[in-house]
Amino acid sequence: MTFDDVRTLALALPQVEEGTSYETPAFRVRKRLMARLHHDEAALVLRVEPDERAALLAGQPDRFFITPHYEDSPHWILARLEPADPQEIGELLEVAWRRLAPPRLVAARDAGEL
Numbered sequence: 077m078t079f080d081d082v083r084t085l086a087l088a089l090p091q092v093e094e095g096t097s098y099e100t101p102a103f104r105v106r107k108r109l110m111a112r113l114h115h116d117e118a119a120l121v122l123r124v125e126p127d128e129r130a131a132l133l134a135g136q137p138d139r140f141f142i143t144p145h146y147e148d149s150p151h152w153i154l155a156r157l158e159p160a161d162p163q164e165i166g167e168l169l170e171v172a173w174r175r176l177a178p179p180r181l182v183a184a185r186d187a188g189e190l
Contacts, residue, residue, distance in 0.1 A: 077160040110172040123172040126150035
């Protein structure tokens with residue numbers, strides 16, 4: 077998987093905008109960060125829930141990891157782009173989007189209005 081694949085998936089979600097975070101490409105919904113390219117460009121930093129992070133780290137250590145910088149940030153995980161499954165990354169982006177987007181926007185998407 078490439079970062080261009082991530083870009084396509086992220087920008088397919090309503091009102092997601094591309095910008096930068098820590099001088100790397102990033103995706104936000106209503107100015108709330110949901111994902112960004114890690115500075116090494118080989119991984120994606122994704123917003124997740126702490127229990128989801130623990131499950132991903134335990135179940136797929138070849139695909140997901142954290143660095144010391146993220147140890148105390150339970151809502152962030154790193155996904156290696158090379159072995160990443162596009163469907164799984166798409167689902168994680170969608171979950172992050174749902175947590176960060178305004179409820180009305182989520183409801184409009186669920187109703188097929190977007």
